[in-house]
Amino acid sequence: MGYLAGEYDVLVIGAGHAGCEAALAAARMGCETLLLTINLDMVAFMPCNPSIGGPAKGHVVREIDALGGEMGRNIDKTFIQMRMLNTGKGPAVHALRAQADKFLYQHMMKETIESTEHLTLRQGMVEELLIEDGQCVGAVTKTGAEYRAKSVVLTTGTYLRGKIIMGELMYESGPNNQQPAVKLSESLRNAGLQLVRFKTGTPPRVHKDTIDFSKTEIQPGDEQPKFFSFETTSSDNEQLPCWLTYTSAATHQIINDNLHRAPMFSGAIEGTGPRYCPSIEDKIVRFSDKPKHQIFLEPEGKNTSEYYVQGLSTSMPEDVQLQILRSIPGLEQVEMMRTGYAIEYDAVVPTQLYPSLEVKLLPGLFTAGQINGTSGYEEAAGQGIMAGINAARKVQGKEAVVIDRSQGYIGVLIDDLVTKGTNEPYRLLTSRAEYRLLLRHDNADLRLTPTGYDIGLIKEDRYARFQHKKEMVELEIERLRSTKIRPDETTQAMLASVGSAPLQNSVDILTILRRPEVTYAHIEPISPSSHELTEEMKEQVEIQIKYSGYIEKQLIQVERLQKMEKKKIPDDIDYSDIHGIATEAKQKLNKIRPISIGQASRISGVTPADISILLVYLEHYNRVIASRG
């Protein structure tokens, strides 16, 4: 009953946050791209919290934007609250977090996809991958449509053999009662891929009119919102507040009384859940001495009465969920609109991927998002754009683009996945980055926009604006370095006003700006630039000067890292042949097949001595190749 339904350069399966970025990137790079999804109404759906960003995750959104992706622009159009977090800490961990109008978010993304050249959006449930000569060459849907493509990107989210669990109730389902993809796992297994079972969950949603907000604390957005996209300059979005309340002693009692009905503890859940995102029952059992837990009430959009109950992720039976909700101050009379649930799904063991996100066993197939063992919209989108880029580059006969750990959180995320793997759904944290100070929210464009431009995702006009910013920042730093100010009255008064020691002699402005209490705004009236600088440029100047000591220290480490990353390992090396490498290391190396000495050195169980030997072997190998001409 099969029929050839179309031939494309790139086929993207799944239109969640990973799939949307992958499809847009491939199409914008000029590849004829098809985006297939089980349900067209679920494009860019947020099945869990209605928010985007926060530490590390928000950084990823900035990076996606710097590369020419969509998530940042889309949330800037559809946010209903914007907050800059961690403003009391260093610039590297300042992080933007938005509450989204989740319905509007979907509509805007769908509209963008529909109006993008070279991109076709279609409904269809893929049941099987087309594999010829060991290569992935397309996919077949439930209706028998056969789509052929030069590269395929698979982003299945939690749909792959998805199973919803609420108390004693258990049924096959994708998120939010969508149809699950039941057959596709088999296709992956047949191709030799190792799969794991992971679990995640979501809290109940409640009706706004049944919340007594007077018993909660208001959490407003920033008065002067900042934006995710470097291209967004203003917004007239109206902001809505979130609300904070806490669990009570009664909540804990109800949970403890009903633990025997909790699938988390009865053994009904086989998948591994994330530690950083435990259900409320898990939190109360593991941290029994904590008297109360925070609960944030978050609007799901402007035109809906649904509120997301952050902090109350649970797979308790529905009746217990209602009791739990009503034991929380402010929610005594609450009506539940959707029940919380846990969901289990299949994922691919990510060490089976190259850093390009291509599957080692199945050339032509790329995977991104939750299928690779991550959780979170931002993590999914970050992988999605890279998978889309590399799928397109494969079609174009170009080398894969890999972002290294010093260039972006996207690089940290992908390198962790493909080099170390993960035992639980993986969440990005800023502490996973060794060069956190370099991977700032503010400099994502400096780090990645040149790459976006080289790839073809950043167009000339934007690149010109970027270069102008970069030049202005450099010029201004040079000016501050070479300009001295005298200890005159104005200067001393300024210094006194911020509690800074007076000057003894003339010094360059750079030195003064390094004092912790002095900011660029203090310097500006004394020695203004002759150029017109935007706030963004001034911020950049200030950060680069103020933290230069720390930044330089990390740059030295990065230089070493990059030397190791540049030492590439040929594809056809058989580690079993290398005399001298420890057996455990040989097995790991043969399995992971690192692309560089840098990646090899991060594999657990591979020692510095193994790396030394590998270097000697490679040198030997290269000289032999060279002598053969």
Add this chain to the structure above:
Amino acid sequence: MINDTIAAIATAVGEGSIAVVRVSGPDAVANVEAIFSSNEKLTEAASHTVHYGYIVDRKTREKVEEVLVTVMRAPRSFTMEDVVEISTHGGVIAVKRVMDLLLESDIRLAEPGEFTKRAFLNGRIDLSQAEAVIDLIRSKSERAFSVALKQVQGNLSKQIEEQRYTLLETMAHIEVNIDYPEHDVESMTSAFIREKCSSVMDAIEKLLKTANEGKILREGIVTAIVGRPNVGKSSLLNALAKESKAIVTDIPGTTRDVIEEFITINGIPLKLLDTAGIRDTADVVEKIGVERSKNALEEADLVILVLNQNEPLHEDDIQLMEQIKSRQVIVVLNKMDLPQNLNMDQIESRFDAQHIVKMSVKEQEGLDALEEAIAAIFFTGGIEANDLTYVSNVRHIALLKKAIVSLQDAIQATEEHIPIDLIQIDVRLAWEHLGEIIGEAVGDSLIDQIFSQFCLGK
């Protein structure tokens, strides 16, 4: 770690009248220059020239050692990098001082076989030798690893782990503040970080002090004195150490634990282990002592077997000789002041004549002959583990010092109101330096700590 600057002692420690420290890498000349005092500037020196001067303390500029420094510029050197060789007086002390000073800068202690590896990678060594280079790295790494492990077992590693845990808890607290800014955990303040870092720094300083005094990290050829009970092992130790450390009685089984003593013979550092006499015993405490003696025997680089020549060979003696037959052994025939009842053929068939020493510890006779025999074994290259032991000590001390510098940076940063995520950089560095001592990789322990210490979730 490719192309940073490395240093190592190029000659066997303690041997000969001159010791050489070799430094290789892009910053070799500048780094040596920083601790060299002379009429000439090394940075301006021509390649393949020798310079007379003093190694000086970086800060105080005090003269530490009189040296000759040879500069060899890339690519005309063994590694094809810039190489500086510092020739000092022989013996352990001089070379140790120079190494300590070098490692206070950005110079890293060379990995086992690293100079040869670099020579190969830079094209200096012929292709046919690749395998030999690999063997060298592997065998040296294994030796170094086992020596390092031996060194950090027990007390030192426990103390370091305690301090690391304090740092880890502090780091997890900082990270939660950063990654979960809206979570209701206590804010991490500069004052709190300062308090934690200061306490760890004090502990490490104490450790370093004892290390310098030679009580914990003291180096030496591990030399086990073994033999049946009451053949005079403890008396021998006391005679060598020239003080009474072990309790000496004529009751067999008096020494019930391993006693350590550090001595120097002809400039060779020895770590002497006096062991409980090895015999089958029903006494529980003595049994434990016998067990420990057997362990001491395993770690030893050199074994001194003491026999009572006044008695014929006992079955326990024969068993012991079997056990140590593949080791470097010196046989002491004690109690020469008494009549000889030992059948010498049984000894001479098992051991080289030059390794057999006749003594009367009681009468202080034959001590010189024993010292000569030990020195002879050492200088003929029979023992080399000492280099590794010594080197791993240098490495530990350098790492402890680096940890202190990082903690000082962190403490200073808290005083300058630097944001906590930047202070974290130095706290983490200190934690990593300490981890290197006990051989712990960076790994995911921080992430694990965050989630076990704090209740987080959505």
